[in-house]
Amino acid sequence: MLSPDEIKSLQFQRKYFIENGREASNIEWLFSKGTNFTCYLEYMSNQKFISNEEKLNNSIEDLRIILYTLTRPFQICFFYFTLVVFILHKFNFKKPIMKIILVHYIFRSLGNALDRLGSIMSHYFANTPTYDIQGNVVGYECIFEAERFEMHPLRWFITRHLATAFWYVGEIVADWYPLLRTKMLLKGEKSMFLIYLTCGLFNFTKIVLIIYYISLGPSKLYDKHGVFDKNLLNVFYYNYWIIQLMVLYTSIIYDITVFMILKKKLNEIKYNT
Incomplete structure (x- = not known):
């Protein structure tokens, strides 16, 4: 147990806890440490009995996550493809194609790095309900671990608001x-309109996905009892997969459009020669 002096020394942390259904802004939620300060005190009390070896292992794990984050841009599959293309084009970034590949790689790398960095936020001190045999809530217990990235507001913001935006902007x-x-081959033919249209629709679905993630702000992740709102997340991901299906369909339409128009053009060239 913590001594009265130790508890007093931790009281300054209370401002980072959003308790008893208190209204708080998204910014306050981002920098919050939990929804139950008592759970934090309980966790700190338990930490007194952790061996120095375990504390060292925890520090090493945090350092490992940071190192993995820094090396993430070199671990993604696009790195080698991008490097080969750069070498083949002699690093001539004046070419539009080279600019596209470079921007894509930078944004995807940033997204991957942010997603990995979120792993360092492994603790969030909140409530979890306890039930009787009839399934009624009879009380609340403490949880210390943010087992899912949605359970930590800042981690949710970094890994799903920011990282998702970087991922999909890179893809766009x-x-x-x-x-x-295709434009280089068709050289201003009217059929390019269809490619612009289908590409625009494909890009639009990804923008919708980015906005959809942002619509679930950090302040919505926990209910008034300080409990992680699993039902809200279930509804959220149901709609998420509908949008992903739209992304898939528009991707197929875009690919088929490019293929058919190129096929038609190549047949015309073959016929004329």
């Missing part, structure tokens, strides 16, 4: 690669 940029390649 990359989606223009086949468009530019």
